[in-house]
Amino acid sequence: MPLFTDLTVQFPFGWTGIVGPNGAGKTTLLKVVTGELEAHGGLVQRSGPALYVAQRTDDPPEQFEDFIWAPDATVLKARLRVVEDWPERWETLSHGERKRAQIAVALWREPAVLALDEPTNHIDADARRLLVRALQEFGGIGLLVSHDRALLDELCSQCVLIDPPSAVLRPGGVTAALAQQDNEEASARSANDALRHTESRLKAEAQRRRVVADQKSSAMRGSKQKKIPIHDHDGRAKRNLAKVSGKDAYAGKMVAQMNQRADKMSQQRAGIEVKKRYETGIWVDGASFMPRDFLLRLPAGSLPLGDDGRQLHFPDLAIGGTSRIALTGANGLGKSTLVKHLLTHLQLPEEKCVTVPQEISAEDSRALLESVKCLPNDERGRIMTTISRLGSRPGRLLESALPSPGEVRKLLLALGIVRGPHLIVMDEPTNHMDLPSILCLEEALADCPCAMLLVSHDEAFLAKIVDTSWHLTPDKAGDAQLEIAG
Structure with missing residues (x-):
């Protein structure tokens, strides 16, 4: 079944937002426009070289070494804080640092058409401000897939709203485009x-x-x-x-x-098209708090950060049966390192902890989907119900060979939910999620009775869920210090 049929669209200079639910074909559209994929039919015309920047940060970007030593890359390196030794230690970089490197190299290559897939994933608030300024100066044709509503409103003069097999081009940022869509759908339903x-x-x-x-x-x-x-x-x-x-x-x-x-x-x-809107919002059925007081108690200590001698210092830490904790801090201060350490010291059965990491490789994503397809019908049905209520189409997901990064996160969360978790740990929970899914996830976690630890740069998301803050800050020696508040 084709994702798009009879799609005719012309992209002007400046930024155009590409908006739609996970699995709707946003990434596919970017790859077709930039030549990464061939369309099954029709014609794609480009005004010059086109470049696609992927969501995933597994591999260094092409021409990374050339960029590092290019005389004309100095401004971009300084603006996006790209360090000269990053190509040699790519595996040790945080995903936020990798994302900045991806985009810096893409802008330096000056394509006529630049397609960015979730450019603000993993990026902290300071880096995001630098990124927005750099993207505003891009003079070509830009296509932007993002869950970041503020970014879409700030950069985009029009948005393509995707709902297979159709796609509609609407003027304005995502807020205006979605409002127009809602008004038209409300009028259609009323008629x-x-x-x-x-x-x-x-x-x-x-x-x-x-x-x-x-x-x-x-x-x-x-x-x-x-x-x-x-x-x-x-x-x-x-x-x-x-x-x-x-x-x-x-x-x-x-x-x-x-x-x-x-x-x-x-x-x-x-003759009236009334869009079917699937039921959204999930309740974490079976989730409950542990009867004991604490899921984790950890005495004060330190963790190494890479091979440069830097350390992450933390005080006594505890996670109670109903704790709602946000772990925040700039990229590179060791948030993911601390989470990995905490997971090895939990005092609860492994199956009672839902863990959604910051990134899942393409290979692991395929394996995860295949494992879900092989589950008994009743268990697979419960998982697919949760997927549906997080805004994705279960049928389309089960038919795919490689789920989108957003769908993979939903799969991991749904698999844990059906086990009745006592603790949910999510590293950058809103990364790769589409806008409706973020609202559904926000609602589900706000009502969840179990404990949770959320690592995120999304302050608005965290404000509605957590009551305790673990914040990492750098000290004068370059080490990271964990401070607790709330």
């Missing part, structure tokens, strides 16, 4: 409801009149069975029978007219 009500009323009235006509017809047949009086010289009985027959014919004609009008209403409804 459809009005037509359906009229159609039902006409059919009911036609049925009522048909019953009346049948009753009169039956009465007329009964009267025919009676003999006309011999002395009925003026033919009064015959005239009465004729009147009844005439009324019966008129009633039948009215029934036919009402049915015709009802059919017209049905035809008009068929």
